[in-house]
Amino acid sequence: MINDMREILLSEEELKEIVNRVAKQISRDYKDKKLYMIGILKGSVVFLTDLMRALDIPCEIDFMVVSSYGSGVTSSGNVKIIKDVDVPLEGKDILIVEDILDTGNTLKFVSELLLKRNPNSLQIATLLDKPSRRVADVTAKYIGAEIEDKFVVGYGLDYDEKYRNVPCIGVLKPEIYMK
Ligand code: IMP
Numbered sequence: 457m458i459n460d461m462r463e464i465l466l467s468e469e470e471l472k473e474i475v476n477r478v479a480k481q482i483s484r485d486y487k488d489k490k491l492y493m494i495g496i497l498k499g500s501v502v503f504l505t506d507l508m509r510a511l512d513i514p515c516e517i518d519f520m521v522v523s524s525y526g527s528g529v530t531s532s533g534n535v536k537i538i539k540d541v542d543v544p545l546e547g548k549d550i551l552i553v554e555d556i557l558d559t560g561n562t563l564k565f566v567s568e569l570l571l572k573r574n575p576n577s578l579q580i581a582t583l584l585d586k587p588s589r590r591v592a593d594v595t596a597k598y599i600g601a602e603i604e605d606k607f608v609v610g611y612g613l614d615y616d617e618k619y620r621n622v623p624c625i626g627v628l629k630p631e632i633y634m635k
């Protein structure tokens with residue numbers, strides 16, 4: 457699997473440092489709050505499970521599944537909720553956890569939906585941010601790393617449902633897309 461990579465962008469060690477840094481910020485900011493992390497499946501699963509174990513405050517976790525129909529590797533504003541959270545969010549301090557903030561269409565839709573449920577607060581933590589691709593007006597309070605406009609896989613992120621279990625993040629060789 458790692459042989460399919462053209463370039464490694466973030467090694468396992470670098471990812472560990474990122475997770476620890478973000479966990480420290482979150483632990484400090486949510487010390488006196490009721491942290492309720494909502495992971496957007498499936499991409500956020502590796503980041504979320506590492507992040508929660510690096511926190512030194514209590515937290516609850518939940519998941520949502522959303523799909524956005526666009527062409528190929530780009531999402532659209534047409535987001536559909538496949539699995540919602542099944543508890544009331546009123547009064548909770550919601551932290552949406554995402555693998556990558558790209559156009560922002562997905563997270564704009566999800567945050568607007570969740571804000572209607574009167575949480576005490578709502579913020580976003582994303583492992584990766586591709587700011588040059590942004591279309592929708594969304595910003596994440598916690599960002600693991602900013603990256604260029606390259607399609608990346610590993611550490612939860614997939615290409616055609618594969619490579620999620622690669623422990624680092626990298627760019628695939630072009631011939632993989634042409635198979
Ligand atoms: P957005 O709505 O365009 O921000 O789309 C974000 C979603 O697109 C992410 O949650 C990923 O599932 C997917 N995505 C965007 N860029 C990449 C990438 O480089 N690799 C893998 N998935 C990506």
Ligand code: MG
Pocket residue numbers: 496497498499500555556
């Ligand atoms: Mg995703």
